[in-house]
Amino acid sequence: MPNSRQPLQSEPAAIRPLPTLRHAGQLFETERRLNAVLNNASVSIFLMDDRQHCIYMNRAAEELTGWTLDEVLARDCPLHDIVHHTYPDGRPFPLHECAIDRAFPENNQERGEEVFVHRDGHFYPVGFTASPIRDDAANIIGTIIEVRNISEEKAAAERQRLLINELNHRVKNTLATVQSIAAQTFRGRTDLAVRAVFDARMTALSTAHNVLVEDNWESASLISVIERSLAPHLLAEVDINRFRLDGPDARLHPKVAVTLAMALHELMTNAAKYGALSTGEGRVSVTWALSDLGGGQQQLDLTWQEQDGPPVAQPTRKGFGSRLIERQLPLEFDGSAVITYAPEGVVCAMRIPLTQLGWIGQETVEGSLAP
Structure with missing residues (x-):
């Protein structure tokens, strides 16, 4: 100056x-x-x-x-x-x-x-x-x-980053160990298709963890979770118009992010094998919205809808994917998930109250300390 x-x-x-x-x-x-x-x-x-x-x-x-x-x-x-x-x-x-x-x-x-x-x-x-x-x-x-x-703050953040990277490394090693154990267990006792399904589910779980690592396991982007969960199929498609993704972004608690990622993986896998994505004309629409539940809490309303695929019939029994979706969400988050096997295409409606971000018990402790 x-x-x-x-x-x-x-x-x-x-x-x-x-x-x-x-x-x-x-x-x-x-x-x-x-x-x-x-x-x-x-x-x-x-x-x-x-x-x-x-x-x-x-x-x-x-x-x-x-x-x-x-x-x-x-x-x-x-x-x-x-x-x-x-x-x-x-x-x-x-x-x-x-x-x-x-x-x-x-x-x-x-x-x-x-x-x-x-x-x-x-x-x-x-x-x-x-x-x-x-x-x-x-x-x-x-x-x-x-x-x-802010030297101490910077040092603490760096230590946290290193610890999170180590945690992610160990989680991936654990998943790799599980896959190795499964390979030994399945050897000679099951067909390759079953093994491929198992490996795909482990990969989906690992992908969900990767999204969380990018934000230090504090939260995950809703859009990132959806896109990463569907990425293997989205990238394989020449016609990108077969997929419609529409909705706002939000921050998800780690538990919600992992469960939602696994649910979307199961829906996508089923669509690729038997549903709309098993033919060249089928389409998948994933739409979601956020609604206010009061008290600062929001609810995620997500709908998975398949169209123009082969005619759908009600399954005679429910597999792992259906049980994961319809039982896990109500059990963990007091939400709901309903899969409808309509003739024109499968529809899955999820209602997930979004857990507030922070560590487990934080709301109780802070509530008791509030003046």
Whole structure:
């Protein structure tokens, strides 16, 4: 920024942490209390004039940067040139590229993350909020910046990422072990078609886990779950018009995501073997909507519908897929799933109350702690 702008305070006043007005006892007492509050705050606070020169920093800011206020004042340059002058890769970091500095010229509060340079030369990540300061006439005369060191948060997030990757690795190893055990068990005792069905179901389960891994097992995208579950068949089709997917996105609890993925896999497999996708003219429509159940909870209403396939007859017995769909959803989520074997095509209507995101028991604990 150009240095032609006038500083927020006169030069003599800028040499003190906050301007001291000892001739007014009440103002002096207010200043003393304000200094006490700021110097006991855990967040680092910087006060900048309109040249982006630092005219005040509290004790937390001195500890964060390794610089004292007197040393910063003596440098007589933008704070950026002291604590934010270099990228971690060694490139110079010019002031005009600084997000923190934009709060002044753009008259806007800026939030985000940056990497500061400590006085001893090491880099550390920070989260910041930079807000313009206005005078009585609403003119911008400076910037106030709140900064906190987020190194521990970053380290914790990295540890969590590594743990989740390890969890996913072990889950996949477990699934591979199950497949190996099944291969040994099935050898010579069943036909290849049964083995192929088993392997396909294990693959569907693994795919559902992959969707969850992408979001750290916290939740999964509804659209991603549907698309990934149907992907093996969608990619194999030349005519993409055979499929219709329509509905809004939502975040699914991991348990809902896995169960829904398995249900869709069973429906798609059945359609490919006996239903609409077993012929060249058949079509499948998957539509869904979200409805409000009250209390901040939503319900997923999803309909699977097959058309233009071979005539459908009521099955004489229900297989694993039908039992999974019609029993698992009501059992786990107090929902419903009804499969109708209409002559013109199978229809499956699912009603799934969406479990609120978070860890098991969170609602109970937070409810008991609420005031």
